[in-house]
Amino acid sequence: MQHDDVIWDIIGNTQFCSFKVKTKSQNFCRNEYNITGLCNRSSCPLANSQYATIREEKGQCFLYMKVIERAAFPARMWEKVKLSKNYEKALEQIDENLIYWPRFIRHKCKQRFTKITQYLIRMRKLVLKRQRKLVPLSRKVETRERRKEEKALIAAQLDNAIEKELLERLKQGTYGDIYNFPVHAFDRALEQQDQESESEEEEEEEEDDEKDVGQREFVAEEEVEESDLSDFEDMNKLRTSSDEEEQDESSEEEDEEEMEVQTKASRSKGKSPANGSAARKKRAYVEIEYEQETEPASKSRAT
Amino acid sequence: AKPDRDGCSAVEEKKMVKSELAVAFPPTFSVSEIKNKQRRHFMFMKLKQEKRKQKMQLRKKRRKEREALGDKAPPKEVPKTIENQRVYDETTVDPEDEEIAFDEGTDEFSAYFNGLTNPKVLITTSDRPRGRTVRFCEQLATVIPNAHVYYRRGLALKRIIPQCVARNFTYLMVINEDRQVPNGMVLCHLPNGPTAHFKVSSVRLRKEMKRRGKNPTEHYPEVILNNFTTRLGHTIGRLFAALFPQEPHFVGRQVATFHNQRDFIFFRFHRYIFKNEKKVGIQELGPRFTLKLRSLQKGTFDSKYGEYEWVMKRHEMEACRRKFQL
Numbered sequence: 001m002q003h004d005d006v007i008w009d010i011i012g013n014t015q016f017c018s019f020k021v022k023t024k025s026q027n028f029c030r031n032e033y034n035i036t037g038l039c040n041r042s043s044c045p046l047a048n049s050q051y052a053t054i055r056e057e058k059g060q061c062f063l064y065m066k067v068i069e070r071a072a073f074p075a076r077m078w079e080k081v082k083l084s085k086n087y088e089k090a091l092e093q094i095d096e097n098l099i100y101w102p103r104f105i106r107h108k109c110k111q112r113f114t115k116i117t118q119y120l121i122r123m124r125k126l127v128l129k130r131q132r133k134l135v136p137l138s139r140k141v142e143t144r145e146r147r148k149e150e151k152a153l154i155a156a157q158l159d160n161a162i163e164k165e166l167l168e169r170l171k172q173g174t175y176g177d178i179y180n181f182p183v184h185a186f187d188r189a190l191e192q193q194d195q196e197s198e199s200e201e202e203e204e205e206e207e208d209d210e211k212d213v214g215q216r217e218f219v220a221e222e223e224v225e226e227s228d229l230s231d232f233e234d235m236n237k238l239r240t241s242s243d244e245e246e247q248d249e250s251s252e253e254e255d256e257e258e259m260e261v262q263t264k265a266s267r268s269k270g271k272s273p274a275n276g277s278a279a280r281k282k283r284a285y286v287e288i289e290y291e292q293e294t295e296p297a298s299k300s301r302a303t
Numbered sequence: 304a305k306p307d308r309d310g311c312s313a314v315e316e317k318k319m320v321k322s323e324l325a326v327a328f329p330p331t332f333s334v335s336e337i338k339n340k341q342r343r344h345f346m347f348m349k350l351k352q353e354k355r356k357q358k359m360q361l362r363k364k365r366r367k368e369r370e371a372l373g374d375k376a377p378p379k380e381v382p383k384t385i386e387n388q389r390v391y392d393e394t395t396v397d398p399e400d401e402e403i404a405f406d407e408g409t410d411e412f413s414a415y416f417n418g419l420t421n422p423k424v425l426i427t428t429s430d431r432p433r434g435r436t437v438r439f440c441e442q443l444a445t446v447i448p449n450a451h452v453y454y455r456r457g458l459a460l461k462r463i464i465p466q467c468v469a470r471n472f473t474y475l476m477v478i479n480e481d482r483q484v485p486n487g488m489v490l491c492h493l494p495n496g497p498t499a500h501f502k503v504s505s506v507r508l509r510k511e512m513k514r515r516g517k518n519p520t521e522h523y524p525e526v527i528l529n530n531f532t533t534r535l536g537h538t539i540g541r542l543f544a545a546l547f548p549q550e551p552h553f554v555g556r557q558v559a560t561f562h563n564q565r566d567f568i569f570f571r572f573h574r575y576i577f578k579n580e581k582k583v584g585i586q587e588l589g590p591r592f593t594l595k596l597r598s599l600q601k602g603t604f605d606s607k608y609g610e611y612e613w614v615m616k617r618h619e620m621e622a623c624r625r626k627f628q629l
Contacts, residue, residue: 130459132430141617149504149567149593155386156564158571159585165527166558166575166583175553181580 002071008047012039017046033064033078035108042104052098052105054083054112059120061090061113063097087117385565390626394534403534407541411496415473415545422546424450424474425467430457433483438508440478442590446559446572447546448523450476460489460604468493474546475604478503488594490542491604497612498604499542501568501594508590516574516586522555523548524572530563535613536629539568539596557588566627568594596629 011017019031020039027039035053036043045051049068054061063081070077081097083090091110098106169175334350337343369376381387396403407413414420424447426440432455444450460477467475472493479487485506491498509515526547531540543561560571572589599613600606613628620628 130457145595146504148565149595152565152567153569153593155384156562156569158560158562158569161529161562162527162558162560162571162573162575162585163583165529165560166577166585167581169525170577170580170583178553179577179580181577 002049002068004047004049008041008044011046012041012044019046033066035105035112043108050101050105052101052109054094054109054116056116056120061116063094063109065097083113385625388625390623392533392627395532396534396537403537407537410541411492411494412541412545414494415549416541418549420473422449422474422548423472424476424546425472426450426452426476426478427455427463428477428485429479430455432478432480435483435506435508436478436480436485439485439506439590442509443476443478445519446524446589448521448548464491464493464603485592487597489604492542492545493603495602497538497542498600498602498609499539499596500598500600502597504593504595506590506592509588512587512591514586516588519557519572519574519588520555522552522557523550524555524557524559525551525553527558527560527562529560531629533629535596535599536563538599539629558585559589563629566595566629568596568629570594
């Protein structure tokens with residue numbers, strides 16, 4: 001005999017129900033025929049001999065009904081009715097099948113049917129949109145690649161490569177006349193016409209020798225103090241040794257250079273160590289006055 | 304105390320034993336056959352010391368010979384590096400190859416290299432980008448002249464492409480994001496050009512860089528492409544070159560570098576200054592990242608029906624350590 005109350009007493013409250021899932025605030029029912037999904041006296045398919053649900057299979061919705069007359073025949077217990085794809089017609093079908101049934105079950109069936117149709121619509125829409133494809137990463141491969149990248153970075157020596165390339169371009173003259181490096185110009189002239197350039201150099205050297213006979217002593221002391229010739233000094237010497245016409249330009253450039261050196265010192269560049277730039281800065285302040293006097297001497301030394 | 308004593312005595316014993324052993328054992332003896340760990344370890348150490356001694360002797364001898372010969376000594380041997388030992392790739396481009404010159408005269412980049420089109424780049428991301436990716440895109444847009452960042456509102460790439468073409472864009476760059484970090488880039492040359500898919504790694508934004516300079520100016524940067532030797536590398540190199548306008552502003556003194564090393568393409572953006580004709584100083588501005596080519600597809604982006612010119616097949620291509628593709 002089918003005693004719903006007794007069944008509910010046993011599985012609902014006191015003893016065990018294998019479909020029940022307990023959480024802190026709620027009890028859920030995992031039975032696939034449950035209409036609301038909660039574990040309640042009115043929603044339990046085992047504790048109600050007259051029960052109905054909506055279930056969907058592959059996009060098709062069905063109405064399942066169970067009555068007490070068939071409680072003895074488990075194989076035939078659930079009556080399955082296919083619902084129409086049209087939403088309103090399906091609701092009418094539910095109404096006509098569940099006529100005279102308790103209000104609760106009719107209402108919940110319609111609610112469940114609505115929710116199911118909504119999620120089916122969303123599924124169909126999502127398939128049309130762009131789908132994100134997840135590509136699994138293999139940890140071994142990823143670590144291997146990362147290590148290879150590190151090694152490649154070390155082998156690349158990027159800074160050197162970039163500097164070399166830029167100097168190459170300067171030599172080949174892609175920059176045109178933007179940078180005036182007179183010594184460089186002499187080199188180029190040398191390559192093209194040997195004799196003329198050599199004679200020019202000789203003349204210049206003679207002039208320089210005549211000029212700085214008295215002033216060499218200054219230069220020697222300074223040179224000894226500094227371990228390397230600083231680039232800043234070189235820059236100045238080269239610039240100011242250019243033609244008289246260009247001396248204005250060169251002085252402007254000198255100023256720019258000084259400014260740049262100072263800014264560089266304040267934010268030390270990657271290439272020059274902080275101490276070196278600070279030292280250069282100090283020297284810059286000290287030596288500006290001497291610079292113009294002694295430039296020919298050091299220039300001769302360079303050539 | 305006891306184990307120490309035993310150990311020491313054992314060591315002494317072993318020394319005596321070893322001198323006997325050195326004579327007695329057959330030449331096929333290997334250290335790994337000793338079952339006792341302590342003894343095995345000891346023998347192995349001995350072996351290593353022997354080898355090291357021999358190596359030092361050899362080195363000394365060679366150095367003496369070199370000094371003795373002086374100028375006539377044979378040149379120092381070049382150490383082997385992966386770059387030296389690289390398996391010769393048959394698709395390496397000869398600078399004078401006519402066929403390749405002809406190909407490049409008529410390929411999809413010829414319009415750019417003949418000065419007919421100016422690059423115009425559209426930068427976008429995958430859906431719902433996070434802060435890091437957005438900032439990366441913005442910084443890329445400052446580095447590449449004539450670049451525009453647009454927010455991707457879930458649009459399909461295949462729909463974006465005709466619109467871009469209609470508005471005269473030459474490049475579409477899509478930065479893919481995973482776990483709040485950019486990890487992929489799709490670079491699509493627009494009228495009907497090749498599409499390259501890269502893996503992006505080691506992204507460093509501007510504020511994470513040490514000793515960086517001020518923000519890049521609007522001047523067109525120069526481009527340096529290093530080490531793109533094979534035919535595939537050439538194509539990729541031209542792909543990068545066509546991102547930037549043909550006439551760089553030398554006044555701006557900015558240079559963008561794409562350096563290929565062992566199939567990793569390192570991107571750097573620097574400002575340079577020539578201190579004299581032998582020395583140049585560079586200061587890094589701008590973001591830096593590394594790329595690794597994953598696939599090159601003819602035609603614009605079409606992952607399903609596109610015709611792939613080159614796809615990274617890890618098992619074939621990464622099997623040999625000295626074989627590289629670019």
